[in-house]
Amino acid sequence: MSALTLRLAQGTPCWVSLMTDDLPGARAFYGELLGWTFTQGPAQLGAYVRARLGEEPVAGLGVSSVTGFPVQWTTYFAVDNADRAAQLVRECGGTVAVGPLQAERAGRLAIAADVSGAVFGLWQGEEHLGREARPEPGGPAWAELLTPDAHGAASFYRAVLGVPVAEAEGGSALLVGGRAVAGIRHGAELRGHPPRWRTHFAVADAELTARRTVELGGRVLVEPHPTPRGRAARLADPRGGHFSVLEAV
Incomplete structure (x- = not known):
């Protein structure tokens, strides 16, 4: 990610994150399947790790704090202002479930759902800019x-x-x-x-x-x-x- 010096353009999918009830199992499964290694993520997010391809972060894995919450991947979109984007979600008939909140110095995030209930994230990158999708195996x-x-x-x-x-x-x-x-x-x-x-x-x-x-x-x-x-x-x-x-x- 060292080649990235600017936040990705607004609207670009920039990150994916898995919420699971078995973080050690997820690390073992995806690490073996996609060739990932792991480092600790922001402490504010609890039991949360970043998956890496070589030295580049490509995804996040965390533990859901909601009992019965389905295990699922969430797509995050780059935004210039997470607070403004979250307000637009509400104005357009969606809901904001988490945030906007600060993830240490990495950036500012919110988790929302659109008018049909599909969950997605908003990411205002600061130290952690995210990663644009590309056809590199494992990412x-x-x-x-x-x-x-x-x-x-x-x-x-x-x-x-x-x-x-x-x-x-x-x-x-x-x-x-x-x-x-x-x-x-x-x-x-x-x-x-x-x-x-x-x-x-x-x-x-x-x-x-x-x-x-x-x-x-x-x-x-x-x-x-x-x-x-x-x-x-x-x-x-x-x-x-x-x-x-x-x-x-």
């Missing part, structure tokens, strides 16, 4: 919202993040600097599950990663298959945290 590669109201979601994120939303194959996309940074599409396959942002990690081989997931105690939810962004698979970790993998191209 976040893409963020995609599955929702029953794709049109309403597009209007919500356009207003909250102040970025354009354009039609894309299979749905729409948030644009930053004219480039698609995240997708929104109608979640026909939700099948009773709540709307959610789906985190995709880049891997060299989707089939191999799916097999390894099962060997490590996880599950394959959807076998590797072609998508507009490359070959992908939907997986779950041993505690039920859903994530996807996307072959690096």
Whole structure:
């Protein structure tokens, strides 16, 4: 992350964080599957660690303090002012569950939900700027919202993040600097599950990663298959945290 000297442009997915009820197990599973090592995160966030690829932070893992809270990954979007963005969430019909609060000198954050209930984060980077998605195996590669109201979601994120939303194959996309940074599409396959942002990690081989997931105690939810962004698979970790993998191209 040393090459980054400026906060990522507002609206860019810049971080992903897992809340789980088994942090040691999550460290073992994702460390083996994606090649991560770990360092301690901000003490204010409790039992929280940062996953690294080499020296670069790529994700956070923490323990949920809410009994019965589902194990899940959260996508964070870079914002210039977390307090202002959180206020816009409320004005646009969403809710703010946590913050905005200061994470030591790393930055300022809030956790919110959009009009359909999909959870996401806001991150105003200071010492910790985050990481833009890219096709490097082991790191976040893409963020995609599955929702029953794709049109309403597009209007919500356009207003909250102040970025354009354009039609894309299979749905729409948030644009930053004219480039698609995240997708929104109608979640026909939700099948009773709540709307959610789906985190995709880049891997060299989707089939191999799916097999390894099962060997490590996880599950394959959807076998590797072609998508507009490359070959992908939907997986779950041993505690039920859903994530996807996307072959690096």
